[in-house]
Each structure stands twice: as structure tokens, then as C-alpha cells.
Amino acid sequence: MGTVRFICKSFRMLLKIQFIQLSNFYFVFLAVCFTYLGSYTFIYFLMKKFNTVLDWNLYHVTFVFAVYQISFGITNLIMSQFKYFSDYVHRGTLDILMIRPMSLFLQIIMRGCEFVSLGNIAVGVFLVVMVTKPLEIEWSAIQIFKFMLLIVNSSLFIGGIYLIGATMSIYIINGKEVRDLLVQTLQNYLIYPKEAYERWIQAVLVFSLLYFVTNKPAQWFLGIADSWNAWSVILGLPFFLGIYGIWNFCLKSYTGAGN
Amino acid sequence: MGGITYVYKMIRISLLSHLALRSSYYLGLFRECLFLLLSIQLFRTLYSGTGTVLSATLTETVTYIIISKFAQFFNMSTMGRIQSRIISGEIATDLLRPVEYDFFMLVQEFGAWIQRILSITFPIVLLSLLFVRFYPPSSISYGLCFVLSLLLSFLIMFFANYCVSLAAFWIPYLWSLNSVSTTLFIILSGAMIPLWFYPDGIRNVLEWLPFSFAVYMPINIYLGRIAMAELPILFLKQAVWILILWLISRFIWSKATKKIIVNGG
Numbered sequence: 001m002g003t004v005r006f007i008c009k010s011f012r013m014l015l016k017i018q019f020i021q022l023s024n025f026y027f028v029f030l031a032v033c034f035t036y037l038g039s040y041t042f043i044y045f046l047m048k049k050f051n052t053v054l055d056w057n058l059y060h061v062t063f064v065f066a067v068y069q070i071s072f073g074i075t076n077l078i079m080s081q082f083k084y085f086s087d088y089v090h091r092g093t094l095d096i097l098m099i100r101p102m103s104l105f106l107q108i109i110m111r112g113c114e115f116v117s118l119g120n121i122a123v124g125v126f127l128v129v130m131v132t133k134p135l136e137i138e139w140s141a142i143q144i145f146k147f148m149l150l151i152v153n154s155s156l157f158i159g160g161i162y163l164i165g166a167t168m169s170i171y172i173i174n175g176k177e178v179r180d181l182l183v184q185t186l187q188n189y190l191i192y193p194k195e196a197y198e199r200w201i202q203a204v205l206v207f208s209l210l211y212f213v214t215n216k217p218a219q220w221f222l223g224i225a226d227s228w229n230a231w232s233v234i235l236g237l238p239f240f241l242g243i244y245g246i247w248n249f250c251l252k253s254y255t256g257a258g259n
Numbered sequence: 260m261g262g263i264t265y266v267y268k269m270i271r272i273s274l275l276s277h278l279a280l281r282s283s284y285y286l287g288l289f290r291e292c293l294f295l296l297l298s299i300q301l302f303r304t305l306y307s308g309t310g311t312v313l314s315a316t317l318t319e320t321v322t323y324i325i326i327s328k329f330a331q332f333f334n335m336s337t338m339g340r341i342q343s344r345i346i347s348g349e350i351a352t353d354l355l356r357p358v359e360y361d362f363f364m365l366v367q368e369f370g371a372w373i374q375r376i377l378s379i380t381f382p383i384v385l386l387s388l389l390f391v392r393f394y395p396p397s398s399i400s401y402g403l404c405f406v407l408s409l410l411l412s413f414l415i416m417f418f419a420n421y422c423v424s425l426a427a428f429w430i431p432y433l434w435s436l437n438s439v440s441t442t443l444f445i446i447l448s449g450a451m452i453p454l455w456f457y458p459d460g461i462r463n464v465l466e467w468l469p470f471s472f473a474v475y476m477p478i479n480i481y482l483g484r485i486a487m488a489e490l491p492i493l494f495l496k497q498a499v500w501i502l503i504l505w506l507i508s509r510f511i512w513s514k515a516t517k518k519i520i521v522n523g524g
Contacts, residue, residue: 021432024432024435027435028432028434028435030435031434031435031436031438031439032438034438034439034442035438035439035442038442038443038445038446039442041446042446042451042452045452045456045457045458046305046452046456048458049313049456050305050306050308050309051309052308053301053304053305053308054304054308177283177286177287177290178286180290181286181289181290181293184290184294185293185294185297188294188297189294189297189298189301192301192304195304196300196301196304196305197297197300197301197304198300201296201297201300
């Protein structure tokens with residue numbers, strides 16, 4: 001009960017803080033939309049020039065990109081504070097949070113929401129709407145359920161990647177670099193079929209589970225046959241829980257960094 | 260002479276501070292190599308599957324991607340630096356310096372750019388020499404013209420960035436402006452993919468804007484896709500854009516210094 005009250009109060013406060021400078025929020029929201037539509041421009045131009053990459057066309061690639069944008073937006077909205085986990089370690093904020101009688105995970109989440117990530121979600125939804133007709137997606141109840149499953153799965157994967165960055169920040173380096181590497185690879189390169197890359201790269205991308213974040217589940221949604229596609233959509237939860245467990249375990253050996 | 264010593268010191272400081280965070284440096288280098296590798300493989304697949312005749316060969320595209328690493332001017336920190344100095348009040352000290360503010364900023368950015376070339380671009384090009392087939396400059400004279408054009412393109416990008424950065428005197432939060440301008444610069448300059456992949460109509464317009472002179476044109480010189488006789492005109496166009504952007508920046512600066520309100524200090 002106390003936890004629910006904590007979440008509600010924190011969320012109300014975060015909303016209040018966010019909307020104090022409403023015009024700034026709108027500007028940043030538009031900037032986010034523009035930036036990610038800008039990234040999409042390159043994909044659009046390339047696919048218009050080459051027509052296909054293996055047997056995928058512009059709409060397949062756009063759909064995977066859109067799924068990534070929506071999932072990334074949701075994760076960023078909820079777990080944005082894990083992006084700054086290394087700052088928590090360096091400044092000693094983590095030490096203060098750890099001695100409070102409340103879940104550390106929840107405390108970090110409720111310290112901030114990046115509402116401007118609604119921009120990513122807006123871009124993603126816009127692109128999904130654009131490809132609905134060319135890909136002949138019919139939004140029946142089952143398809144909507146499958147799409148939601150797809151988004152939740154991808155969001156959990158990306159959340160897990162945020163936690164990997166946070167875990168690395170406890171020990172070695174600024175985990176931001178690792179997280180950015182994975183996130184940028186996902187956005188710019190893993191929206192194409194894996195066969196576009198050499199075999200050893202394919203193996204690395206599949207075994208590191210990166211292809212299971214958005215690409216394989218999106219193929220499952222679009223009905224592209226592959227023995228792994230159906231499984232990929234339920235891997236997000238165990239991945240997230242596994243990384244969450246490791247993060248918790250690593251926190252036990254955390255000795256404090258602040259003053 | 261003092262100016263050259265200052266530039267040298269800025270490059271040295273920038274390089275040393277960058278290399279001080281070794282794990283971060285190695286990870287950054289790994290990331291650049293990985294992205295380059297994935298880009299090249301993606302283009303190989305795209306080229307192998309297309310039946311249409313394109314205006315550039317695969318090797319030219321691969322060369323473009325590798326050589327464009329010399330022209331990565333897009334993460335300039337001018338905006339952040341000006342903003343933080345306005346907020347902290349340090350801008351007041353900067354205004355008292357016996358050098359023009361744009362020159363002061365230019366030297367810092369130049370140092371950061373050279374540091375990036377030495378620590379990131381050269382290792383990438385050396386690695387690419389071992390594993391990837393790409394073209395050397397078409398001739399020694401084209402190579403020298405490429406270097407000259409690259410220096411001019413750095414100035415174009417600096418002044419374009421500087422003009423936008425001066426908005427810090429009016430706007431307190433610049434994240435959105437920075438993000439939009441960086442995205443625009445990258446799209447318009449051909450930094451991510453060559454402009455020859457853009458639709459013809461868009462490319463024809465972009466070839467007149469200053470941004471295409473920042474990345475696309477210098478690499479076209481490197482590749483020998485521009486005739487030697489046309490190069491003086493190209494350099495002239497670059498110089499004209501530098502002059503225009505410099506004049507705009509002087510105009511904004513004159514307005515900004517009259518309006519300045521120093522917080523803190």
C-alpha cells in the first residue's frame with residue numbers, strides 16, 4: 001500500500017515538474033520527433049534507391065524501426081534515470097538511496113520521467129500507421145494483442161540494456177558508453193534482415209540476443225517464417241529479470257563512492 | 260606565432276584529456292569500427308541485390324564512408340560551452356580577453372577536431388587499409404586539394420554551429436535547438452550517407468547549400484569525381500560561404516553583446 005502511495009505521489013510530482021515549463025516541453029518534444037524522423041530519412045532514401053535489402057522492402061524496414069521507436073520511447077519514459085546511473089555512483093546519490101527503506105529500483109525509476117520520449121512513441125506510431133496499408137496489417141483484436149506483446153517484449157529488452165549499463169557503472173567504466181553502443185546499433189543496423197551481414201557478425205548479433213530485441217519479434221508479427229521468431233517474443237521478460245537479478249547481486253558488492 | 264602556439268597547446272590538452280579516460284576511448288574506437296564494418300557490409304548487400312545502375316560504385320561508397328570520418332564536425336561543443344559560460348557568468352571574463360570570442364571558440368574546436376582525427380580517424384583508416392578495399396586519393400594533387408577543402412569545410416561547419424550557438428544569449432535551454440541543428444547538419448551535408456543516394460531534386464538543391472561543402476564536396480574531390488579545372492570555383496564557393504556565415508555570426512554577436520545579462524559570476 002505504501003509503495004502504491006509512493007508511486008502515485010512521485011508521479012504526480014514528476015508531472016507537475018515537467019509541465020511547469022510547458023513551452024520548453026513542446027519544443028523538446030518536437031525536437032525529439034524531428035531528430036528521429038531525421039534518422040528515418042536516411043533509411044527512406046537508401047531503400048528508395050535500392051528498393052530491397054535481400055527480400056525486405058522499405059515497409060518491412062520501416063516497421064522494425066517504428067517498433068524500436070515505440071519500445072525505446074516507453075523504456076525511456078519509465079527507466080530514464082538508469083541512463084544517469086553512473087552519475088548516481090559518482091556523486092554518491094546511490095549511497096543515500098540505498099539506505100532508504102524502499103526498493104532501490106523503484107526509487108530510481110520515480111526520480112524522473114522523460115516525458116519528451118513521447119516524441120519517440122509519436123514517431124513510431126506515425127510510421128506504423130504509414131506502413132499499415134502497404135504491409136496489409138489488419139488491426140483485429142488478436143493483431144492488437146500481438147502488437148502489444150511485441151512492444152512490451154522489446155521495451156523489456158531495452159530496459160535490460162539500460163540495466164546492463166547501470167551494472168557496469170558499479171564496477172568499471174561509465175556504463176553509458178556500453179548502453180549507447182547497444183542502443184545505437186539497434187536503431188541503425190538491426191532494422192535490416194540479419195542475412196545482410198556476414199555470417200560471423202550474424203552469429204554475434206544472434207547470440208548476444210540483439211536480434212531478438214525488435215527484429216525477430218517484428219518478423220513474427222509480420223508473419224515472416226523463421227523457427228526462432230515465435231520464441232523471440234517471450235524472451236524479453238526472462239532477459240530483463242536475469243539482468244535485474246545480476247544488477248541486484250552486483251549492488252551487494254557496492255562499497256560506496258560518494259562523500 | 261602566439262596563435263599557433265595556442266592552437267598547438269589546445270590540441271595537446273584535448274588529446275591528453277581524451278586519452279586519460281582509456282576505457283572510454285577504446286570503447287569509442289570499438290564503436291566506430293563496428294559501425295563502419297556494419298555500414299560496409301550493409302552496402303555490399305544493398306549493391307549485390309540491386310539491378311539498377313547507380314551513380315557510384317560500391318568501392319566509391321565504401322571509400323566515402325571511411326573518408327567521411329575525417330569530416331565528423333557534428334559534435335561541436337561550442338553551443339554547450341557558450342551556454343554554460345553564460346549561466347555561470349564566465350562569459351564576462353571571456354569578453355575581457357584580448358582575442359575575438361569566435362577565434363577563441365574556433366581554436367578550441369579545431370583542437371578537438373585534430374584530436375579526433377589523431378585518436379579515432381587515423382586508427383580506423385589504418386585498420387580499414389588492412390581489411391577493406393577502398394580508393395586512395397585519385398592523385399597527389401587531388402589529395403592536397405582534399406586537405407585544403409577539408410580545412411575550409413571545418414570553417415564552414417564551425418561558423419554554422421557558432422551562429423546557432425549564439426542563440427544561447429536569448430534562449431536558456433538549448434538542448435532542442437542543438438538536437439535539431441545537429442540533425443539538420445548531418446542530413447544536409449551527406450555525413451551519414453552520400454548525397455548521391457538522395458533523390459536528384461533534393462540533391463540539386465543541397466549542392467548549393469553550405470553543408471554539402473562540408474562533407475560531400477571534399478570527399479568528391481578525394482575521389483576525383485570533380486574535374487581539376489572546377490576546383491578553384493569550388494574553393495571559391497567554400498570561401499564565400501565562410502564569409503557569409505562569419506558576417507552573420509558577427510551580426511548576431513553584436514546584437515547578443517548588447518543584450519547580455521550575466522547570471523552568477
